[in-house]
Amino acid sequence: MSRNIAAPRGTRDLLPEETSAWSHVESVARDLARRYAFDRIEIPLFERVELFARGLGESSDAVEKEMFRVSGAQGSGEEAAPWALRPEPTAGIVRAFIEHGMHVRPGPLRLTLIGPMFRYDRPQAGRYRQFSQWDVEVIGDAGPAVDAELIELGHRFYAEVGLTDVVARINSIGDAECRPRYRQALVDHFAAHEDRLSLDSRRRLRINPLRVLDDKDLPPELAADAPRGMDHLCDACREHFDAIRALLDVLGVRYELDHRLVRGLDYYTRTAFEFYVAGREGQQQALGGGGRYDGLVELLGGRPAPGIGFGIGLDRTILAMEEQGVAPAPRGELVAVLGMGDDHDRRLQIAGTLRQAGLAVRPDGSSRKLGKQLESASKAGARWAVIIGDGDAMALKDLATGGQRDAVSIEEIAPIVSG
Ligand code: AMP
Numbered sequence: 562m563s564r565n566i567a568a569p570r571g572t573r574d575l576l577p578e579e580t581s582a583w584s585h586v587e588s589v590a591r592d593l594a595r596r597y598a599f600d601r602i603e604i605p606l607f608e609r610v611e612l613f614a615r616g617l618g619e620s621s622d623a624v625e626k627e628m629f630r631v632s633g634a635q636g637s638g639e640e641a642a643p644w645a646l647r648p649e650p651t652a653g654i655v656r657a658f659i660e661h662g663m664h665v666r667p668g669p670l671r672l673t674l675i676g677p678m679f680r681y682d683r684p685q686a687g688r689y690r691q692f693s694q695w696d697v698e699v700i701g702d703a704g705p706a707v708d709a710e711l712i713e714l715g716h717r718f719y720a721e722v723g724l725t726d727v728v729a730r731i732n733s734i735g736d737a738e739c740r741p742r743y744r745q746a747l748v749d750h751f752a753a754h755e756d757r758l759s760l761d762s763r764r765r766l767r768i769n770p771l772r773v774l775d776d777k778d779l780p781p782e783l784a785a786d787a788p789r790g791m792d793h794l795c796d797a798c799r800e801h802f803d804a805i806r807a808l809l810d811v812l813g814v815r816y817e818l819d820h821r822l823v824r825g826l827d828y829y830t831r832t833a834f835e836f837y838v839a840g841r842e843g844q845q846q847a848l849g850g851g852g853r854y855d856g857l858v859e860l861l862g863g864r865p866a867p868g869i870g871f872g873i874g875l876d877r878t879i880l881a882m883e884e885q886g887v888a889p890a891p892r893g894e895l896v897a898v899l900g901m902g903d904d905h906d907r908r909l910q911i912a913g914t915l916r917q918a919g920l921a922v923r924p925d926g927s928s929r930k931l932g933k934q935l936e937s938a939s940k941a942g943a944r945w946a947v948i949i950g951d952g953d954a955m956a957l958k959d960l961a962t963g964g965q966r967d968a969v970s971i972e973e974i975a976p977i978v979s980g
Pocket of ligand 1 (some may be wrong): 604649674680681687688689690691692693694844847848850851872873874875877878
């Protein structure tokens with residue numbers, strides 16, 4: 562017998578008992594996107610490797626270690642692997658913004674998508690090779706009000722899915738004017754202790770010293786006296802950051818300053834933020850994160866335009882909901898339609914009418930005895946059974962209490978079931 566084929570490592574099937582939580586979380590995200598006036602955009606699941614290399618930076622983990630390459634053509638040569646599955650959506654959205662000349666539209670543009678991302682990372686709890694993000698981007702607004710609005714939106718999302726104790730951690734990593742000074746200060750600090758840095762950090766010290774700060778193997782004492790971005794901000798960046806903090810205070814968003822938060826991707830400027838369940842900060846288990854990328858549009862060949870966005874990981878959001886015992890939203894009560902003998906035409910007609918009234922309905926397709934049909938309706942999770950008798954007679958049975966109303970009309974059913 563041949564061996565069964567399993568799902569690829571780092572991917573997961575979501576079985577029906579898990580998907581109601583997913584549907585709930587996605588619908589909260591879509592509804593918030595509507596209330597915050599974002600328009601949906603869709604982009605390909607794969608793009609040219611070059612887009613990610615340029616947009617995310619060669620030294621980012623996503624490009625350096627986790628690129629999930631796809632090869633369309635057979636064999637080798639230039640066409641062999643020019644694409645990669647998207648590790649995040651911002652680079653693709655900015656590519657689309659430039660390609661379609663979207664800068665002429667009345668801005669700022671507010672764009673959103675929900676979909677799978679791919680990183681060829683070592684799989685572990687909360688870290689998959691395919692995972693889903695809810696992403697929002699605002700292009701054409703230099704802030705700081707929009708920075709605060711997005712942090713508040715992320716915070717609200719976690720509250721609306723039912724999570725408690727989610728904290729935003731924020732930092733500013735400066736801009737083209739002040740970041741070089743900060744980079745130099747980090748190089749000076751870490752170069753003096755290079756022998757205590759991991760191999761990764763020694764390499765990053767040369768290409769992107771900010772990334773040394775988010776190395777989880779950084780000795781705590783080296784991290785503790787590392788220069789802080791906030792102490793190196795130019796006046797404009799400082800004002801921007803102070804304004805965000807003042808706005809978050811007014812909006813009542815819980816946040817903490819995190820000097821080591823630099824985010825993995827090279828394109829960020831000024832504001833960087835991540836969301837954590839309080840107390841879980843050290844474990845590389847951010848629920849979501851984002852930041853400002855004022856140089857990215859220009860870097861990818863467009864006319865300069867500021868941008869900011871976030872990506873919220875839905876997988877980790879749902880794991881956190883499970884840990885906190887947040888019950889997924891009920892699906893709406895299921896109604897079974899049962900009958901006698903071969904009255905399937907009546908069952909399907911009645912099911913159709915009830916569905917039109919908005920109910921979830923599962924007609925029994927068998928000609929078994931009523932007792933058997935009731936049994937399988939209960940097992941399938943139905944709360945109600947509509948039992949079709951002779952002629953037009955119908956009964957409505959409450960499978961939770963066992964109570965039954967005889968001689969109901971079809972019009973009476975929906976109001977009773979919807980309670
Ligand atoms: P990042 O762009 O790495 O900050 O990712 C944004 C969010 O996506 C993170 O905060 C996570 O919630 C989620 N995420 C990133 N990588 C993974 C992964 N490999 N598996 C599951 N979720 C992930």
